[in-house]
Amino acid sequence: MIGDARTRILDAAEELFAGGGYEATPTAVIARLAHVPKGLVFHYFPRKIDVLVALVDERTLVEEDRDVDAVPGDPARTLSKLARRLPLRASPAMRRILFREADTHGSVKDRLGRLNGELIRRARFALELALPGARGDAARLEVAAATFAAVLLYQENLCQLTGHQIDPDAVAELIAHSLV
Amino acid sequence: MIGDARTRILDAAEELFAGGGYEATPTAVIARLAHVPKGLVFHYFPRKIDVLVALVDERTLVEEDRDVDAVPGDPARTLSKLARRLPLRASPAMRRILFREADTHGSVKDRLGRLNGELIRRARFALELALPGARGDAARLEVAAATFAAVLLYQENLCQLTGHQIDPDAVAELIAHSLV
Amino acid sequence: MIGDARTRILDAAEELFAGGGYEATPTAVIARLAHVPKGLVFHYFPRKIDVLVALVDERTLVEEDRDVDAVPGDPARTLSKLARRLPLRASPAMRRILFREADTHGSVKDRLGRLNGELIRRARFALELALPGARGDAARLEVAAATFAAVLLYQENLCQLTGHQIDPDAVAELIAHSLV
Amino acid sequence: MIGDARTRILDAAEELFAGGGYEATPTAVIARLAHVPKGLVFHYFPRKIDVLVALVDERTLVEEDRDVDAVPGDPARTLSKLARRLPLRASPAMRRILFREADTHGSVKDRLGRLNGELIRRARFALELALPGARGDAARLEVAAATFAAVLLYQENLCQLTGHQIDPDAVAELIAHSLV
DNA sequence: TATGAATGAGTCTTCATTCAT
DNA sequence: CATGAATGAAGACTCATTCAT
Numbered sequence A, B, C, D: 001m002i003g004d005a006r007t008r009i010l011d012a013a014e015e016l017f018a019g020g021g022y023e024a025t026p027t028a029v030i031a032r033l034a035h036v037p038k039g040l041v042f043h044y045f046p047r048k049i050d051v052l053v054a055l056v057d058e059r060t061l062v063e064e065d066r067d068v069d070a071v072p073g074d075p076a077r078t079l080s081k082l083a084r085r086l087p088l089r090a091s092p093a094m095r096r097i098l099f100r101e102a103d104t105h106g107s108v109k110d111r112l113g114r115l116n117g118e119l120i121r122r123a124r125f126a127l128e129l130a131l132p133g134a135r136g137d138a139a140r141l142e143v144a145a146a147t148f149a150a151v152l153l154y155q156e157n158l159c160q161l162t163g164h165q166i167d168p169d170a171v172a173e174l175i176a177h178s179l180v
Numbered sequence E: 001t002a003t004g005a006a007t008g009a010g011t012c013t014t015c016a017t018t019c020a021t
Numbered sequence F: 001c002a003t004g005a006a007t008g009a010a011g012a013c014t015c016a017t018t019c020a021t
Helices: A005-020 A027-034 A038-044 A048-059 A075-084 A092-100 A106-130 A138-156 A158-162 A168-179 B005-020 B027-034 B038-044 B048-059 B075-084 B092-100 B106-130 B138-156 B158-162 B168-179 C005-020 C027-034 C038-044 C048-059 C075-084 C092-100 C106-130 C138-156 C158-162 C168-179 D005-020 D027-034 D038-044 D048-059 D075-084 D092-100 D106-130 D138-156 D158-162 D168-179
Strands: none
Touching: A005 A027, A005 A038, A005 A048, A005 A092, A027 A038, A027 A048, A048 A092, A048 A106, A075 A106, A075 A138, A075 A168, A092 A106, A106 A138, A106 B158, A138 A158, A138 A168, A138 B138, A138 B158, A138 B168, A158 B106, A158 B138, A168 B138, A168 B168, B005 B027, B005 B038, B005 B048, B005 B092, B027 B038, B027 B048, B048 B092, B048 B106, B075 B106, B075 B138, B075 B168, B092 B106, B106 B138, B138 B158, B138 B168, C005 C027, C005 C038, C005 C048, C005 C092, C027 C038, C027 C048, C048 C092, C048 C106, C075 C106, C075 C138, C075 C168, C092 C106, C106 C138, C106 D158, C138 C158, C138 C168, C138 D138, C138 D158, C138 D168, C158 D106, C158 D138, C168 D138, C168 D168, D005 D027, D005 D038, D005 D048, D005 D092, D027 D038, D027 D048, D048 D092, D048 D106, D075 D106, D075 D138, D075 D168, D092 D106, D106 D138, D138 D158, D138 D168
């Protein structure tokens, strides 16, 4: 029993939502795993959905203000670094929840949308820095950024469903090659 | 009231599963929308999950045997054609269900995995045809194919969640450019 | 176990609502007394309040179309007859419910309002018949009718709360005396 | 925030009980409206019902000792004065509570019974004063008093439910007329 | 094949009340 | 006195599934 009751409830919910999904997880099971009485869950989270919302609010963070770490002249390595350092502060369980429950509540979908937007923004900015002389071809950079973001999200989500892996470094290489 | 009872049940379920999701759709509501008595649903589909399985079995088809339509010497147009003609025979509602309920039952996930595999296979094959002299770089082709497949699936699924569109033609162009 | 399940549920609810009140009666207790499983109550009455509404709809009737039975020249006996034959078809239990749960749902309040209106209408009409020569003093008749109706409702309701009885015959006499 | 905590709790309860009823008012809501922590409610009133009892005890007073203000020779005006000055010291909200919650607790019912008794007593006494030569007909006076009391209580309670108003002055006139 | 009443386990949620601080 | 976290029994309501007809 680590942490206070509220934290333990969120810990339990994170584990259970990631495992069986939000709908399939009764509040009673959350309470049991958290070692708190059932009523206490509703003391902190009046509705079951509030647990999910709190998880997303408090345990995922899309980093939107940080600078991008580009390697001038080397777009491939620049993208690779991006892939290795997603602007998403969240445990693997929370990442799972973020994708799995995007339909469950608007706040989850919002967070996912922001992650996607931030991914694209960073990829584009990183490419601009890496290719300072990429004169004018903004549209092409945009497509490259969106493609890379799509691949990264695919890795995070669909990949688990389809069973196919993609190596982001290889994709980075590919995209870089297309921009020279 | 179109079709026999079984068909109407599947029609109703397709609409409801796509709209509110499998878990959130009671069998009673399926029966009501299908204009059949509740008991009849269980006559045709002993378990609720059987409705979903039947939908996926009967109303989605991953075309795995067809030839690929490549444009020799023009990988961009080749991929574009692929994007325009996904090897998935399914209504928009069924596509939605396929992605949304991938966690619900193994058969859905399987179907999705096969779609992904087929997408990659086709993209790679199409690229091989389009670039007959692809200088041995099979790995690169593989990455290009996987990337394109990821973008297409992203279009089908995540795109709705994140609100960002990608133009497959532009991605085709980008990938083609990286292969020359 | 008399009657079908739906009837038994209403029988049980009538008894329990009259005894302990609507709020204090759990649906589970209704089911137990009716010898039906809990779920069946909700099969027939999706919400608990629907049980009350059905009771009022089906088991109370304010007779609004019947003729009034007046004794010409004898307003006292005319009112007495009215008191003996309230235009309300309802068991004693339903009468209790009607007054007790007037705040619980609009349909109960409506029914009560109609009873009151019908009582006044009848009393006035009966007095008009009993006193054919009551020249012009319509206002006085109206007050007499309303007063008598108030006493009758008081008998039905407040009387149980306050513990004081009023003899309607004596009130009839009093009112009659005031009209000559 | 007016008054001390206990007073604020009672203020809040008065408002809420009159509005939604005792059963439908959680103690937590009382506490919130009173701007006191939930525990404090139970510090002052160990059981929820004690709040209602305290309200009735402290905020309703049936004046049982006062003299009656009769107009000799004019029973109509005597009753009118009575109607204008009910022997009940209580806010409109408390009056509502008194009738609405008469079933909830014995002390409320008692208070209501005493109000009714006092009303009858006063009406009878006032009529005796107004009609000093009332020719022995004590029974008739009693009926007149009870009728008037019934109308007054009807005004206070049922009237809100049925939507019909009665003018007490007109009833006073009617009753007076029946006594001469 | 068709029907809808019947079943009961399970779910979310409420809330009076307690109690350590 | 004051506080709000803690408790758990109980309530309304859901729903997949069964089954007699």
